[in-house]
Amino acid sequence: MTTVGAMGEVPPGKLPVLVTYMEMARRPETPERPVPDGVAGPVLARRCTLAYYRFLYDTIGEPWLWEIRRRMDQTELARILADPEVEVHVIHVDGMPAGFVELDWRLLPADGTVAINYLGLMTWAIGRGLGAWLLDWTVHRAWERPRVRRLTINTCSFDHPAALPLYLRAGFRRLRQDRKVVDDPRRTGVLPQTAGPHIPLAAPVPAATSPLGQTIPPQIGDPPRRPMAFRP
């Protein structure tokens, strides 16, 4: 059985997603926006621990099906976080972490690229103008370094609908859009079924059957199915 969505038919357990890759190749001329009232930060989480990062990523990302950093090798993730060229900047509202941006300078020496790997707010902090300000702060900070030629960011159709128009207004342009079919992380067990309530759950994957027609239960040690990556 296949699921039919706006982007066509996909097999059981799968979801269609549209990924938009964007870049900003010119430094903005607008002055930096002031920090909104009641906001502290951004604060650089220096040598961000895996636990703190996963708290931010999981809490912010779960409603939007962010899953890549959940399912990737956690030793590898810790290695990325320990790299001083990957910066996690956290904003606080009323003393609580309210959002973060992850700036990745690792490509800067090679080709002048600064990647905004993630930008997101806690659900309770969405819709107050903090996203527009945090993006503006990020863009200004990124262009401060010498030899920056371009900033990149991407967003997908699972993300908040304000993201793409926000990036366009900030001066990013679409580089390309890819239609992908990915495993539904709520079917692979990477995310709970309550995640991403705005995205219809993929059709269940039928249990595997042997050539003799017997149902084969999953074996302990079966490798987890790996969704296709669409974020760095």
Ligand SMILES: CC(C)(COP(=O)(O)OP(=O)(O)OC[C@H]1O[C@@H](n2cnc3c(N)ncnc32)[C@H](O)[C@@H]1OP(=O)(O)O)[C@@H](O)C(=O)NCCC(=O)NCCS
């Ligand atoms: C995307 C995100 C950062 C935007 O931040 P935000 O604080 O919610 O947005 P803001 O309140 O700053 O509003 C930004 C603009 O989006 C507009 N907007 C709000 N909801 C919108 C919607 N559903 N569709 C289109 N535009 C919308 C606002 O009107 C505002 O426009 P304006 O600047 O002209 O007034 C935030 O919603 C978020 O973190 N979402 C969850 C994680 C996510 O999707 N991150 C993006 C991953 S790439």
